[in-house]
Amino acid sequence: MDSTKASRHFAEELDTLKKRVVEMGRLVEERIQLAVHALIDRNLGETRTVVEGDTEIDQLQVEVDDRCFTLLALHQPMAIDLRSLVAAVKINSDLERVGDLAVNIAEATQRYLSHPRLPSLVDIPRMAELPLAMLHDALQSFISNNVALAQSVLDRDDTLDELKMEVFRDLLSYMLHDARTIEAALNLVLVSRHLERVGDHATNIAEDVIFIVAARDVRHVAAPPLTEARAH
């Protein structure tokens, strides 16, 4: 394979890989949505669906890691391509954890539903939208190397933190006014912390995207030219 062909082949493979990462993101987003829907809808069946897991996500996770290591080993990429592949391994791992958080939310929902009903879910339904939008945009910024979009994900972290504290205050207020709400409210505190962590993972991904793109001009100076390295 000459260097131009090798280079085009690599670019195609990297593009496919990124699409698979985004597909993995779509699947775990759906799990979070289902877990939150189960909470709002008081739907035990849906919590069980989430807790049982999703073999499609497990398979995709193995596939993405395989693609990354194969591309790293066979093409020996440099600079932005190298950083993109290492970031893909990290993002894959972040997405797996988001899948775990969907299970955590579903389990907290099961415990929540076993206690007397609270007057409301406070701001949890609204809070849930934010980390999902952050996760979605973080993955879009990854596929398009869009630093501005990645930065907008980081900027939303403060709003998520404020919502989390508001939810905490409201739930605390339930507990202080009526001890019979303590167990249900405690499980909603845990749900809000799991949602916060979905936002943390979106932030990790956005930071990786900024590193992929922004380090381009700083670090690849010492490395051999791109096509030469790929042609081996």
Next chain:
Amino acid sequence: MDSTKASRHFAEELDTLKKRVVEMGRLVEERIQLAVHALIDRNLGETRTVVEGDTEIDQLQVEVDDRCFTLLALHQPMAIDLRSLVAAVKINSDLERVGDLAVNIAEATQRYLSHPRLPSLVDIPRMAELPLAMLHDALQSFISNNVALAQSVLDRDDTLDELKMEVFRDLLSYMLHDARTIEAALNLVLVSRHLERVGDHATNIAEDVIFIVAARDVRHVAAPPLTEARAH
């Protein structure tokens, strides 16, 4: 540089890198220990030390990432060496999050100390020892490619989970018996969740070590021989 020299140089660099990762682990372990000590000792000054952060950890994190990407770009390693380097980037990221968790524990401790004292810290001091030992052993397993030690970290996750539930039950019992304990107890619930997450990161690291070593015979078959790849 001939291939033997290049190979020896790479092995030395990888060894130095691994030692820096373990040093980073030692520093974040110390932060968790200090945060837990501040809680046990009701020491606000120590919580502030943790919250202010540690520039040494920040610098080490950048240094470790730099070392990984430089080694990946210049030596284009294969198989177990490639997996070790990508794992080092992931482990570096896990350790950074453990540093963040030390800050979270210190902040929860500050809020805890602003409320009336609880009868006891329940089993939190004992619970704190487990994730720290897991983290320590996970890093030891990384430096020595010790799969059995990594597996022993994974095996301890269930015990940590049981301790977490025991702590939760005891704190809930305080809250149900005396509403004046609710705010202090809630902050201890959060501390116990942060400690659980330290264990999660230790588990991530142990899983990476198992992947580094166990994938050796499965995946490197398709890759070119080690010294040839390094000699470029």
